Amino acid sequence: MFKSGFVTIIGRPNVGKSTLMNSMIGEKISIMSDKPQTTRNKIRTVYTDDEAQIVFLDTPGIHKPKSQLGEFMNYEVDTALEEMDVLIMLTDEYNKIGPGDEFIIEKIKDMKVKKILVINKIDKTDKESVVRMLSEFGSYNVFDDILPMSALNGVGVDSLIKLIIKYMKPGPMYFPSDYITDRPERFVVSEIIREKALMYLQEEVPHGIAVEIEEMKERKNRNLVDIRANILCEKKSHKSIIIGKDGRKIKGIGKSAREDIERLLGSQVNLQLFVKISENWRDNNFLLRTLGYDKK
Secondary structure (H helix, E strand, O other), X not given: OOEEEEEEEEEOXXXXXXXXXXXXXXXXXXXXXXXXXXOOOOEEEEEEOOOEEEEEEEOOOOOOOOOHHHHHHHHHHHHHOOXXXXXXXXXXXXXOOOHXXXXXXXXXXXXXXXXXXXXXXXXXXXXXXXXXXXXXXXXXXOOOEEEXXXXXXXXXXXXXXXXXXXXXXXXXXOOOOOOOEOOOHHHHHHHHHHHHHHHHOOOOOHHHOEEEEEEEEEOOOOOEEEEEEEEEEOXXXXXXXXXXXXXXXXXXXXXXXXXXXXXXXXXXXEEEEEEEEOOOHHHOHHHHHHOOOOOO
């Protein structure tokens, strides 16, 4: 009997939620970075095999908001918690249960859904630490299962998918079998560019940038897509950092982004990047809506 359902992935910033989701669906849809709060939108992706269809919701890291953008990100988490059949809480191997984990546990403990705790990044710690964390989290009596894994290396991914399917109820195939995400290509392209910017930039810049796709058009009779995109930043000093000496940094961002975008679109890409200053864009409601950070 075919099964289907919705799974929400939540956790503190930078515990590997996007990496986990990408590993489970086998495609890079959510961007990945070692910077916290990389994911800003709720992103829906779909895993389908002969037994089941799982619709995943990747969410921003739960944090205390400091701007309108931060409030939007927490809103995305709250709405994701309303549309699920199974909940995955992701944490990582670092030391002990902190206040962020405790806050999330308190938030989800009374929810009437199956709850799976995933302890990620076990490749970065020893077996004794993992055993200790299994015991500590188990003492809360909140989770139906606790699974250690390494999403980056693919360790435990198949076991997690089997566990999710076990908890799914019989249901229809909501999306075609080759469907991967509900996000349009423009959104995924903008996220790829932002990911590459996060890779190249210094610590003080990443949360102050956004990417706006100005134009994305396929040339007729040619396997070529022209893309014009703006990297928005909040300060003049940030603009010079993004561009870099002799334009090296912006060229590096563009080259890395173009390679990933070409794999996504299956065509050659002419990518033009520009840097624009937009002071306090994170608190500009009109601009946030334009960029897709809108409470709908």
